[in-house]
Structure formats: C-alpha cells, structure tokens
Amino acid sequence: MQNDIQEVLISEEEIQKKIKELGAQLSKVYEGRNPLVICVLKGAFIFMADLVKNMTVPMELDFMAVSSYGASTKSSGVVKIIKDLDVPVDGRDVLIVEDIIDSGLTLSHLIELLKSRNAKSTCVVTLFDKPVRRTVDLEADYTGFTLPDAFVVGYGLDYAEHYRNLPYIGILKPEIYSH
Ligand SMILES: O=P(O)(O)OC[C@H]1O[C@H](OP(=O)(O)OP(=O)(O)O)[C@H](O)[C@@H]1O
Numbered sequence: 629m630q631n632d633i634q635e636v637l638i639s640e641e642e643i644q645k646k647i648k649e650l651g652a653q654l655s656k657v658y659e660g661r662n663p664l665v666i667c668v669l670k671g672a673f674i675f676m677a678d679l680v681k682n683m684t685v686p687m688e689l690d691f692m693a694v695s696s697y698g699a700s701t702k703s704s705g706v707v708k709i710i711k712d713l714d715v716p717v718d719g720r721d722v723l724i725v726e727d728i729i730d731s732g733l734t735l736s737h738l739i740e741l742l743k744s745r746n747a748k749s750t751c752v753v754t755l756f757d758k759p760v761r762r763t764v765d766l767e768a769d770y771t772g773f774t775l776p777d778a779f780v781v782g783y784g785l786d787y788a789e790h791y792r793n794l795p796y797i798g799i800l801k802p803e804i805y806s807h
C-alpha cells in the first residue's frame with residue numbers, strides 16, 4: 629500500500645468486479661443505439677477505459693475536461709470547461725462517465741450544457757457517489773459504490789494531482805493535507 633494512504637476503502641478487485649457488472653448492464657441498455665460515451669476528465673479516465681472494455685455494443689468516445697476543485701478538497705462552485713467535445717451531441721444518446729459525484733455541481737452543469745446542445749438523451753454512470761455531500765438535486769442513473777463523507781483518492785481521483793494512478797480507493801493520512 630502507498631505510504632500516504634491511511635486506509636483502503638475499496639479494493640482493486642471490488643472495483644473491477646463492479647465495473648464488469650456495470651458494463652454488462654449498460655451493454656443491454658445501449659444495444660443498437662451507438663451511444664456517444666463521454667469521459668469527464670481527468671478523474672474518469674481510468675473508469676472510462678475499464679468500463680468501455682466491458683461494454684460489447686458499438687459506440688463512439690469523446691472527452692471533456694472540466695474543473696471545479698483545483699488543488700483543493702472543496703468544490704469552488706465554478707465549473708470551468710477546459711476541453712470541450714470534438715463532436716456534436718445533437719440527436720445523440722449520450723452516456724456521461726464520471727468517477728465521482730460529490731456536490732453534484734460538475735454534472736448538473738454538464739447535463740444542462742448537453743441538453744442545450746440537443747442531445748437526444750443523457751444518462752450518467754458514476755463509479756462513486758457521496759450523496760450526503762449534494763448541494764444540487766442530481767442523481768446518477770447508474771452508480772458503482774456509495775461512499776461516506778470523506779475525501780478519497782485513487783482510481784483516477786486526485787489530491788493536488790497526485791494518487792490518480794492507485795488501482796484502489798483510499799483515504800489519505802491527515803498529515804498529508806497539512807503540508
Ligand atoms: O460533484 P462535484 O462536487 O462537482 O465533484 C465531482 C467532480 O470533481 C472531480 O473533478 P475535479 O474538478 O477535481 O477535476 P479532475 O477530474 O481533473 O480531478 C471529480 O472528478 C468530478 O468530476
């Protein structure tokens with residue numbers, strides 16, 4: 629285990645098992661629909677890669693980068709588009725892939741944007757959810773794990789851009805935040 633991690637909350641094996649289930653479920657949902665699968669960078673990059681390998685339907689992929697946290701553990705409330713999509717969403721069945729929903733601000737902003745661009749449907753799959761942290765009314769359509777109210781890192785999730793590469797989800801030792 630990485631030295632800065634106090635506790636592993638969800639192991640690599642548990643994560644991979646859940647993604648197989650989500651992939652199978654979403655393959656049924658999107659049968660014959662050629663979805664546009666959108667990865668919300670950076671956090672969702674590992675989940676996106678593992679999820680689409682477990683989906684069996686034809687699809688197209690695109691990437692969007694938004695940021696509201698910066699180098700902090702709290703959302704700034706301002707969602708900035710850092711990289712927009714390359715393709716139009718007009719008339720498309722869009723599947724948004726997120727790593728985590730916390731306040732819900734990032735996704736509510738994104739869903740509004742995709743609707744205003746006339747997506748035919750929008751659906752959200754998130755690997756992790758912290759429902760007690762919600763400040764806006766937003767629910768994912770598919771959720772991997774519900775987490776307690778703690779700042780977590782790993783499997784795409786960062787603290788000040790570190791720890792994204794860990795294959796599990798963990799809690800940092802408190803002294804790491806005080807640096
Ligand atoms: O529900 P919210 O409170 O909006 O929080 C969730 C969002 O915050 C994180 O992204 P972040 O802005 O840190 O960018 P990153 O993915 O590049 O780390 C995470 O990946 C989600 O996109």
Ligand SMILES: [Mg+2]
Nearest residue numbers: 671697698786
């Ligand atoms: Mg982040």
